[in-house]
Amino acid sequence: MNQERYNPQAIEEKWQSRWQTEQPFACTHESQKPKYYVLEMFPYPSGNIHMGHVRNYSIGDVVARLKRMQGFNVLHPMGWDAFGLPAENAAIKHGVHPAQWTYANIANMRAQLQRLGYSYDWPRELATCRPEYYRWEQLFFLRLLEKGLVYRKKAPQNWCPSCHTVLANEQVVEGLCWRCDSRVEQKELTQWFLKITAYGDELLDDLARLEGGWPERVIAMQRNWIGKSTGAEVVFGLEQDYDGVQSLAVFTTRPDTLYGVTFMTIAPEHPLVEKLIAGYEKADAVRAFVERIRNMDRLDRQSDTLEKEGIFTGAYALHPLTGERIPLWLGNFVLADYGTGAVMGVPSGDQRDFEFARKYGLPIRVVVRPADADLDPATMEAAYTAPGVMVNSGPFDGMDNEAGKKAITDLLASQGKGRATTQFRLRDWNISRQRYWGAPIPVVYCESCGVVPEKEENLPVTLPLDIKVRDDGRSPLPETPSFAQCACPRCGGPARRETDTMDTFVESSWYFARYTDARNEKEPFDPAALAYWLPVDQYIGGVEHAILHLLYSRFFTKVLRDFGYFPQHLAEPFTNLLTQGMVLKDGGKMSKSKGNVVDPGEMIARYGADTVRLFCLFAAPPERDFDWSDSGIEGSSRFLNRVWRLFCEAEDQLLPLAACQSTAEDAADSPEARELRRKEHLTVKKAGEDMGDRFQFNTAIAAVMELVNAMYLGRDALARSEKGRRVFSSAMATVLTLLSPITPHLGEELWQRLGHNGPLAAQSWPQWDAAATVQDSITVALQVNGKLRGTLSIAADADKAALEAAALADAAVQRHTDGLTIRKVVVVPGKLVNIVAN
C-alpha cells in the first residue's frame, strides 16, 4: 500500500511548467469542430489577483475545459485592461512610470494566473496599452468621425476634481466618482462624444435577443438605463413674442390629458427664462430662485425628499387646442436636459403636478376619470393615473384615454402644433479624458483648417513614454511639445495635437473581438476568424459592469458591424452572460481597510491551486455571493486528500481504464460491483448536466463526493476479483475525469499514474449508459393521507396493482388505516403509493 502524501505544490509545478512549454490550450479557427468561445472579463492590472478574480476565472476555466472534453474547439483567452488612472496614481506615489508599473503588474499577475493552472490560449494575450492594440481603436475613431458618430460639444460635464478628468454619465454613481467616490462637479468643457443615442432603439430592442441568455436583472438595468419613453412633443404658443421666440415645446407621455393643462413648469436652467421675466416686476425674485436652485448640490437636488418648489414667471403660454392662457412657472423638479426642459402641468393626471398645484393653489381639472366613478377636483387626494374615460376634453369626451393619446397627437400634428416622438434617458458617451495614461485621440487642431483627423497611414498616434508624470495628477501631454506640437495632416501648417485621451472603456468595448486574431498587424481582425469565433458564447464577470462595459460593448458591436468589420448578421457580442457573485469575508466586502482580505497566494501556498479552485466552486452556486470560510476550504482540501489516498491505497490494484469503461459483465460479478457501476454512471449524468447545462458546480462536486464515498465503502469487496477491480478502476477514472475541469493538476497526475499516456484534458467527456443505472429493486414511499408512514422495497418493474397490493399489506399502512375506509389509492410507479382513507 502506497502511503505517499498528497503534495499539491510539487504536482502543480510539474503540470504548469509542462503547459507553459507546450501551450496545449492554444487554438485556431481552422477547425472542423464546433466552436465555443468562453471569456471572462479581463482584469485591470492592479498588481495582484484577488479572490474575486479567482472565482471568476475558475468558473470560466471549468467551462473551457469541460467544453473541450465535450468536443468543442474552445477559445479561452486572457489579456489586460491596461490603461487607466491607478497607474498614474502609482506613478505619483512611487515615482515609477505608469508603463513600467503596468507591465510589472501584468508580469506578476500573469504568473499568479499561471499558478492557478488556467487553460488560457496565452499566445493571444493582449494589453490595451500597447500601440499594436490601440492603433485599431484610433482607426475606429476615424471611421466614427467620418460617419458623424463622434462629435465635439461644449456642455456642462461631470468633473471629478480628484481625478482631474471628466466622467461619463455611467461613471457617476449617486453623484460620486465611480473610482474615487469624490463628489462630481459640473464643468463647462468641449469634449468628444460617441453618439450612442443613435443606437438607442437598437440597443433597447435587441435586449429581447438576450432573454434567456442574460440574467433578467441585467437586461432590466439596461432597459432602465436606456429609458425610452413614447409620447408627444406639444408646442404651446407664447402670449407675447419674447425676442423672436413665440412658442415653447414640451414632451409628454400623456397627450390624452392635454385638456387638463392648467400651468406649465420650466427648468430653472432653461435658456428662455431670462427673456420670459424681462420687465416682470418680480423678476428679481425669480432670478434669486434660479440662483438658489442652480447652486444646490446635485445630490441634494436629486434626493427623493426634496420638496417641490416653484415660482411664477409672470408670463403665459397659450393652450394649443383651447387657446386658454396657461401660466408659466419654474419648478425645481424639472430637468433641463431631459425632453425639452419644460413640462405641461396636469394636476389631475400626474402626481407631481397635483402636489405642485395644491401647494400653489393652481386649478385642477379632471380630464380622465375611472369608467364607473366621478372625480371631484376639490376632494381628490391624488392624481388619477390609471386608464379611464376622457371628460372635459372637447370633442374627445367619452373616448378611452389610450385611444385619446393617438387622437390628440394626430390632431396636433395636423395643425402643426405637435408630433409623436420618443425620448431617451440615455445620453451620448463622453469619451474625452484629461489624463495621460490612455489611448491618444487621433485628431489635431490646425490654425487654418480647424479640427483635422489624423491620416490613417500615420496611425498609431503613439502615446509618448518619455514624459514625467506631474505631481498634481494633471496630464503632462499638453506640455509635451514633441507630442502636442505637430504638423496639420491636411495643410502641413503648425497644429496642436489633441491631448485628451480616450476613456478606457473604449478599449474594453471591442477587446473580445481582437482575441480572435490578436497578433494581426495588417488589420484589426481577420474576417474569417471573426466569423468563426463571434459571438462570445459564454461571458463571465461581475454584475458591477451591468451597464457600463456591457452597454458600451453592445454599442461597439453594432457600430463595427455597420462599418463592415463585424459579420453583418452579428447583433450582440455576448450570447450568454453569467454574473458571478462576490467573495465576501465575515459578511462584508474584502478590503484592506477592514483587514479582512484573503490572499489567494497564501491559500495556494497552504492548500494548492486545485483546492482553492475547488472551494471557490463548491462554496455556493456561481451567481450568488459567498462568504469565505477558513474551515470551508479545509473541507475541500480534505476531500482532495481523500481522493489522493483512495487512489494511492489502491494503486497496485488499479487498471489503466478510462471513465465508464467497466462492462455490464464486470458489474455482474457482485452486488457491490453492480451498485458502484450504477453510481458511477449516475454521477456522470449529474455532473455533466450540472456543470455543462446549469453551471451548478457545487452540486456537480457534491455528486462526485458521493461517488468517492461509495468507492470507500465498496473498495474491499471489489478488490477481491479482477472484475471488481475493473469496476473500481473505471470509477476511479471517472472521478478523475469529472473533477479534471475543476482540479486539473490532481487529475493529470493521477491519470498518468493510472497508466495512461495522453493528457486527461484531451479525453472525451464520458458517456453514461442508461442500462447501467437500472436496478432490480427500488424503494417507494408509503403515504396515508399524504403523510409518510413507511417505505417499501419492491421490484423495479412492479406494476400499479402489485404496488397497491404491497402497500396495503404493509404493517405501518395497516396501523394507520385501521378503522378507516379506504377511498382511493394513488400509485406513482417508481416513486410512492398514497392511500386516501377516512
Added chain:
RNA sequence: GCGAAAGUGGCGGAACUGGCAGACGCAUUGGACUUAGGAUCCAACGCCUUCGGGCAUGGGGGUUCAAAUCCCCCCUUUCGCACCA
C-alpha cells in the same frame, strides 16, 4: 415609487418536470486508532415528544390524494433606477 432577485437546520447550501424536505460540505457531540493529534476512521446531528407520534421550508389563505415547488394577499432583506414629465 418602479424594476430584479432572495427568504429552507447552528452555518454554506440540496431538492431540475408538484411525489420520502435537509443531498454534499462545514461546525458540533460521542466513539475507535494512537505516546500524542488540530491526522484518519466509525457514528449521531431540524424542533418537540407521554416514544404512539406531532410540528417544520418568512407569515396568512387557497388549489391538490400530495406543495419549499402552483395561485392570491402580506412581511423582510439585498441590488439597480428614481421628480425622466
